[in-house]
Amino acid sequence: MKYQSHQIALNFYTTSVLLFLVQVLVGIIAALQFIWPDFFILNFNTIRTLHINSLVVWLLMGMMGATYYVVTEESETELWSVPLGHLQFWATVIAVGAVVVGYIVMGLNPQANTEVFGTRLLNEGREYIEAPRWADILIVISVLLFLLNSFMTVMKTRKFTAVQGVLLGGLTFLALMYLPGMFYTKSMVKDQFWWWWVVHLWVEGSWELIAAALLAFMLHKLLGTDVKVLAKWMYIEVGLVLFTGILGLGHHYYWIGTPEYWLWVGGIFSSLEPIPLLLMVWDAFRTTRETRVPVQNRIGLYLTVAHAIFNFVGAGLWGVIHTLPQVNKWTHGTQITTAHGHLAFYGAYVLLIVAMIYVTVPSIRGDKEFNQSRGFQSFWWMTISMVFIVITITGAGMVQTYMERLLGLDYVTVKATYNLWFWIFRAIFGAGFLVGVLMLAADIFSIGKRPAS
Amino acid sequence: MSTNAAKNLFIYGSLLCFVVLVILTIDTMGKLDKRAPEITEEVNAGKKVWHKYDCIGCHTIFGNGSYFAPDMTKATERKPKEYLKKFLLDPRVIKADSAMPKLGLNEQEADDLIAFLDWTSKVDTNDWPPKPILASAIAGKAASAGQALFQKHDCSACHQIQGIGGAAGPDLTQVGARRPDIDWHIRHLKDPSSVVRDSAMPAFTDMNDEELKALAEFLITLK
Structure with missing residues (x-):
């Protein structure tokens, strides 16, 4: 292990993959509840809360692991404080565990979800940000410690690379955009208005910045492409992501009680949202084509390019098909949104973190050659199953x-x-997806430990 | 374009977009209260009930949330409040095959939640959800006085005939074969729980004898 700090990255990755496994298991329960509502001891709402919260948390933890890896690699130094990194990891695990226990208790006995200081004790009852206020505060502290450690690491050697800039910029934006979800409003319209600031400006704003930065990092690491060229295209991509994405928020303000001008704002800007995602696909292909070095980590490159493609298909195409108000009037609140949600999260973020794992974990464990076949099998089980889902x-x-x-x-x-x-x-394809995740879980514990046979 | 130019375009362009979003947000905040009824204490208490039981874990509201159960934005617009209250207190007594479990709401919570849903049903949502094309096209075309009354009292909000209509109450496609007695229907319409135990259907006391008879005659033709 080149840096002690990489152990922290590895801890985050491992927890991520285990939470991914939890997410898919509860996802299958949720799928079965669509057929038999009483299938499980917990009702659908609790299962679904666990499904979407474990998704968000494991992706965030994957991003944190990736960031700890990237800043040490780019700054060529240990983290500013390795003990603080370990503390932040364990504090996050304990806080997440406590929130999950709270959800299950509330699921078994809804009356336990009492009001404390004007907020709910166990479950806030707001989609994606169900975590109660006390947990919000712990999450904010954890993210601030994480950001502090990352920024101070960059300051140690002052190697201000473009990748670090956009990555940490995206993470800071992410932390700030959590705040609009942390206050109560009596009006359900205002509630949803601010709630979308969190949800939309995360997944179609700050998270895409993180994705673009990690994409550039992976292309450089795998192919040795010139950093300057990668940086230029990364800036153009993230620029277009925010020019279209920030006001693209309007597509959530068509029917929730907000003024009619949002139909225009949302319709125009969100129709343009696929453009930067298409540019990322082109970027990944161009960089791969132009490289002349033989690529050792083929699975890493495969996943990187697959992430770019499915980000465009899932977030871009499956989004744009129902983003115009004339169409959305009919499709809003239907399973079309669920389909978009599944493919977008899978392409944009699941494959991103899985790619980062395959690109960085072998070098964390000593850059040995590793058996890549299980990685390919895992990818195809997950991808074919997700496409059919x-x-x-x-x-x-x-x-x-x-x-x-x-x-x-x-x-x-x-x-x-x-x-x-x-x-x-x-439900059947959900089981297929589980096979792929189990293979990934087996790999996170083994890749890079033994040389390829 | 140089890397530096791309970087500056990204930073300043994004900031500009964010400033526009903040301006639009301020403008929207000033307009929201005019597009919705006043929020009473009861409505706010109902919103808290909505959060307490994590209703959004199964339902959508304004079309946002889970897609496991019906959208609640206009729940009180067509469904009678008596029905909604009884259903909220114990869903499967009212509808045996309902996917909704008994969550343990008390009477006060049920009333507050209905007041909250009454509030959301009156918010100006730019005409969402849209009126279904087919159901709107056949509305108002009645072959008999009884069928006209069926439409006037919006019976299809809760009952289906040939697949069209709500699923809250029993399917009426073959009610004439099941209940051929006109008097039974008249008694049922006047006071449903006198003939059906635990019925959540409201009494239709505003119909006169002639209207009751016409509606009952229409119902027994359904077989």
């Missing part, structure tokens, strides 16, 4: 839009009758 949910969404919104059939009738086969296939 998305096809089934998209089908369900189209049937729902047609029958419920256009014909006027009841929601429950459509869900229980006309969409039943889609739910059955979705």
Whole structure:
């Protein structure tokens, strides 16, 4: 291990993958509850809370691990404080564990979710940011300690690289955008208005900055591409991400009680959101094509390019199909959104973190050659399964839009009758996805430990 | 374009977009209260009930949330409040095959939650959700006086005929075969719980005898 700090990155990665496994297991339970609502001891709402919260947390922890790796590598030094890094890791694990216990207690006994100081004790009842206020405060402290450690590491050797700048800029933006979700409003309209600031400006703003920075980092590390060229395109990409993404927020303000001008703002800007994502695909292909060195870590490069492609398909294409107000009027609140959510998170962020793991973990463990075949198998199990999951949910969404919104059939009738086969296939492909994640989990403990046979 | 120019474009361009977002946000905040009814203590208490039971873990509201159960934005617009209250207190007594479990709401919480949903139903959502095309096209085309009353009282908010209509109450496609007795229907419409135990259907006391008879006659033709 080149730096002691890399052990912290490895701890974050390992926890990430274990939480990913939890996310997929509860996802399968949720899929089965679409067929049998009483399938499990916990109701759907608790299972779904666990499904989406474990997703957000494992991606964040993956980003933290990746950042600790990147800043030490780019600054060519240990972290500013290795003990603080370890402390921040364990504090995060304990806080996340406490929140999960709280969700389960609340799921078993909703009355335990009492009001304390004007806020809920166990579950705030707001999608994605269900974590109660006390946990919000712990999360903010953890992120501040993480940012402090990362910034001070950069300051140690003052190697201000473009990748570090955009990565830490994105993480700071991420921390700031958590704050609009931390106050109560009596109006549900204002509640959702600020809630979208958090959710949208994370996944279509700050997280995309982090993704662009990590993409540039991986391309450089794998292919040895000139940093200046990568940096220029990275700035153009993140620039376009924010020019389209910040005001693209308007596509969430069509129907929640906000003024009509948001139909124009959201419609125009969010239609342009796929452009930077397409540029990232082109960037990944161009860089790969132009390289002349033989690539040792083929799985790393494979996942990097796959991330760029599925970021564009999932976040870009599956987003833009229902982003115009004329279309969204009919599809809003249907399974079309679920389909987009699944493919976007998978392409933009799941594959990003998995790629970072395959690119960096072998070198953390000593840059040995490693057996890459399980990595490829894991990728294909996950990707083929996810593509079919998305096809089934998209089908369900189209049937729902047609029958419920256009014909006027009841929601429950459509869900229980006309969409039943889609739910059955979705659950089957969910099991396929689990196989891929189990392979990834096996790899995180083993890659780089033994030379390839 | 040089790397430095790209960097400056990114930083200053993004800041400009963010400033525009802040300006639009300030403008929107000034307009929101005019687009929604006043928030009473009861409505606020209902919103807290919504959060307490993590309703958004299954339902959507303004189309946002989970997609496991129906959207609640306009829940009180067509469904009678008596029905909603009984359903919230114990869903499966009212509808045996409901996917919703008993969550333990008390009467006060149920009333507050309904007041909150009544508030959301009156928010100006730029006409969302849209009126379904087919259901709107056939509305108002009645073959008999009874069918006209069926439409007037929006029975299809809760009941289905041939697949069209809500699923809150029993399907009426073949109700005429199940209940061929006109008097039974008249008694049921006047006071549902006198003939159906635990019924959550409201009494239709504003119909006169002639109207009750016409509606009952229409119902028994459904077979």
